[in-house]
Amino acid sequence: MFQEFVQLVAYGIVLGSILSLGAIGLSLLFGILRFAHFAHGDVMTVGAYMALAFVAGLGLPLWAAFGLAIVGGAGLAIVIDQLVYRRLRRTAPVILLIASVGVALILRSLVQFIWGPDTQVFSQELEMPLRIAGIRLKPSQLNIVVGTIVLVVLLHLFLQRTRMGKAMRAMADNPDLARVVGIDTERVVVATWIIGAAFAVSAGIFLGVDTRLQPTMGWHVLLPIFAATILGGIGKPYGAIVGGMVVGIASELSTAAFPSVYKPAVAFALMVAMLIVRPTGLFGTPR
Amino acid sequence: MADLLSFAVFFLTLVGIYAVLALALNVQWGLTGLFNIGIAGFFAIGAYSSAILTTPPSAAHLGGFDLPIALGLAAGMVLSGVIALGIGIVTLRLREDYLAIATIGIAEIIRLVLKNEEWLTNGVRGIAGIPRPFEHLVGRGQDVIYLLIVGMAVVVVYLAIERGRQSPWGRVLRAMREREVAVMAAGKDIVRFRLESFVLGAAFMGLAGGLYAHFFSFISPEAFDPMYATFLVWVMLIAGGSGNNRGAILGTLVIWTIWAGTEFLTNLWVPAEYMTRAGSIRVMLVGALLLVILLVRPQGLLPESQFVAATTSRRRRGDGGAAATEEGGPQEP
Numbered sequence: 001m002f003q004e005f006v007q008l009v010a011y012g013i014v015l016g017s018i019l020s021l022g023a024i025g026l027s028l029l030f031g032i033l034r035f036a037h038f039a040h041g042d043v044m045t046v047g048a049y050m051a052l053a054f055v056a057g058l059g060l061p062l063w064a065a066f067g068l069a070i071v072g073g074a075g076l077a078i079v080i081d082q083l084v085y086r087r088l089r090r091t092a093p094v095i096l097l098i099a100s101v102g103v104a105l106i107l108r109s110l111v112q113f114i115w116g117p118d119t120q121v122f123s124q125e126l127e128m129p130l131r132i133a134g135i136r137l138k139p140s141q142l143n144i145v146v147g148t149i150v151l152v153v154l155l156h157l158f159l160q161r162t163r164m165g166k167a168m169r170a171m172a173d174n175p176d177l178a179r180v181v182g183i184d185t186e187r188v189v190v191a192t193w194i195i196g197a198a199f200a201v202s203a204g205i206f207l208g209v210d211t212r213l214q215p216t217m218g219w220h221v222l223l224p225i226f227a228a229t230i231l232g233g234i235g236k237p238y239g240a241i242v243g244g245m246v247v248g249i250a251s252e253l254s255t256a257a258f259p260s261v262y263k264p265a266v267a268f269a270l271m272v273a274m275l276i277v278r279p280t281g282l283f284g285t286p287r
Numbered sequence: 288m289a290d291l292l293s294f295a296v297f298f299l300t301l302v303g304i305y306a307v308l309a310l311a312l313n314v315q316w317g318l319t320g321l322f323n324i325g326i327a328g329f330f331a332i333g334a335y336s337s338a339i340l341t342t343p344p345s346a347a348h349l350g351g352f353d354l355p356i357a358l359g360l361a362a363g364m365v366l367s368g369v370i371a372l373g374i375g376i377v378t379l380r381l382r383e384d385y386l387a388i389a390t391i392g393i394a395e396i397i398r399l400v401l402k403n404e405e406w407l408t409n410g411v412r413g414i415a416g417i418p419r420p421f422e423h424l425v426g427r428g429q430d431v432i433y434l435l436i437v438g439m440a441v442v443v444v445y446l447a448i449e450r451g452r453q454s455p456w457g458r459v460l461r462a463m464r465e466r467e468v469a470v471m472a473a474g475k476d477i478v479r480f481r482l483e484s485f486v487l488g489a490a491f492m493g494l495a496g497g498l499y500a501h502f503f504s505f506i507s508p509e510a511f512d513p514m515y516a517t518f519l520v521w522v523m524l525i526a527g528g529s530g531n532n533r534g535a536i537l538g539t540l541v542i543w544t545i546w547a548g549t550e551f552l553t554n555l556w557v558p559a560e561y562m563t564r565a566g567s568i569r570v571m572l573v574g575a576l577l578l579v580i581l582l583v584r585p586q587g588l589l590p591e592s593q594f595v596a597a598t599t600s601r602r603r604r605g606d607g608g609a610a611a612t613e614e615g616g617p618q619e620p
Binding site: 036102104117241268272 | 393
């Protein structure tokens with residue numbers, strides 16, 4: 001019984017790592033651009049498929065494909081921002097939200113057009129699970145958790161130590177004040193897209209490694225990622241990490257009682273509970 | 288000739304069903320500014336409720352209860368409305384993004400339940416043998432009668448919403464959309480007005496679902512894919528002109544013609560093995576169309592009448608369009 005519990009928590013940490021990476025990007029983008037980016041899941045999907053193209057098409061090792069896919073995903077995000085979102089920035093945020101739904105649709109069907117609707121995998125090889133203190137985990141799952149920790153530490157250093165990171169936090173706090181003190185807000189926006197897309201691509205690749213690739217993979221985790229974002233307080237990147245872990249672990253634990261297809265429902269229930277009790281999230285400042 | 292006629296009847300019936308959805312969304316988004324991207328969920332609730340209540344008893348799913356069709360349609364509307372009430376109570380006092388996220392969530396959960404709870408819905412195999420009205424009339428006559436029923440539903444929903452829009456109730460909705468604080472200052476309970484609008488729209492979406500179920504006589508979870516039932520409706524409303532009920536109907540006609548027309552063309556020219564890829568191009572087209580409309584003509588084909596602008600125009604003209612939209616107006620007139 002206890003053994004099973006610990007095992008599920010371990011799986012939850014793996015899933016939570018993936019959700020956290022998605023939620024961090026969503027939260028940062030919300031903080032800077034003030035809209036819920038509904039294409040975030042599909043950016044994950046595109047990232048995962050780009051990495052697949054480098055692995056399967058060019059025969060590169062996964063870590064190299066990882067780096068290239070991040071560059072590609074960040075480039076794609078900047079292009080979309082310049083083509084679509086930038087022109088709509090002066091309108092109401094909810095118009096940006098609708099536009100992002102259109103972008104999501106285009107990205108998903110683009111993936112389906114290029115790679116087809118069937119599921120694919122990064123590697124056909126069977127992995128032998130490792131046993132650590134009685135917990136079974138595949139080496140790739142361990143890599144996901146370690147990779148996430150590295151990325152989160154890098155994000156922390158970026159936000160706290162660099163000028164751009166400080167500018168970003170300032171702008172999330174108060175955009176008008178940031179502009180007054182001379183922060184180039186358009187540059188901050190571009191930097192936010194780079195980081196948001198890089199984290200989304202990482203989440204997509206990790207999801208692809210942990211399960212399999214499918215054109216709707218990102219769309220289907222969008223709900224748990226939003227739940228994680230809201231749980232942590234929308235606009236708070238550090239809260240997003242905690243939110244991701246809570247949603248991930250709760251979803252995996254729920255499989256002991258409910259069929260595993262209902263994992264998204266658990267995320268949803270957590271989100272609704274949070275909205276009722278404390279809409280600003282665990283780390284949000286109450287208004 | 289006969290083929291063409293039956294195609295026209297089929298085409299117009301679907302346009303009518305989608306027009307009900309677009310009108311329903313117009314109450315929520317066009318008039319009130321509520322962002323619902325879980326249309327597929329309410330549509331499915333209406334379809335499944337009516338199907339389960341009106342089919343003859345079956346071992347494959349819950350019921351059926353063999354009740355009259357009108358009762359099935361009404362039950363679908365009520366259930367959709369009740370679910371909307373639940374979501375609304377939790378999210379409508381918060382920022383608009385929360386409602387959007389919550390509607391995605393509820394649509395996703397409804398989809399999962401329909402797919403996995405076989406005792407209730409027969410899972411992916413769907414529910415067959417849903418009765419059609421006037422079934423004793425055979426062949427084309429029955430299709431024409433169904434088209435008339437759907438047409439009547441469109442007219443009734445249109446008149447109801449148009450009436451509501453021009454009433455004091457509708458004025459409060461639109462004023463709220465333009466400037467929430469002013470309406471609050473006038474002593475209106477904005478959460479209650481939003482809730483009424485959201486529930487009304489959801490009930491009409493449920494009605495559209497019921498009409499859909501009784502038209503095809505068969506439903507399965509696949510028919511309630513977010514693509515068809517949610518995004519197409521959004522594009523229809525925005526293309527037609529959100530806030531304008533005639534625009535919603537015109538947008539439905541235009542977008543459905545494009546959607547069905549491109550399907551017709553791909554069926555004609557594209558070899559079977561490339562069919563799914565051609566399908567993705569059609570979806571891409573719809574997505575691109577949405578973005579182009581938002582960038583080039585955000586007010587749609589038939590913009591909302593200047594009624595609201597007349598009450599707020601001084602502010603809008605006074606400090607230029609940008610400031611007015613920043614307050615949260617869904618569109619620039």
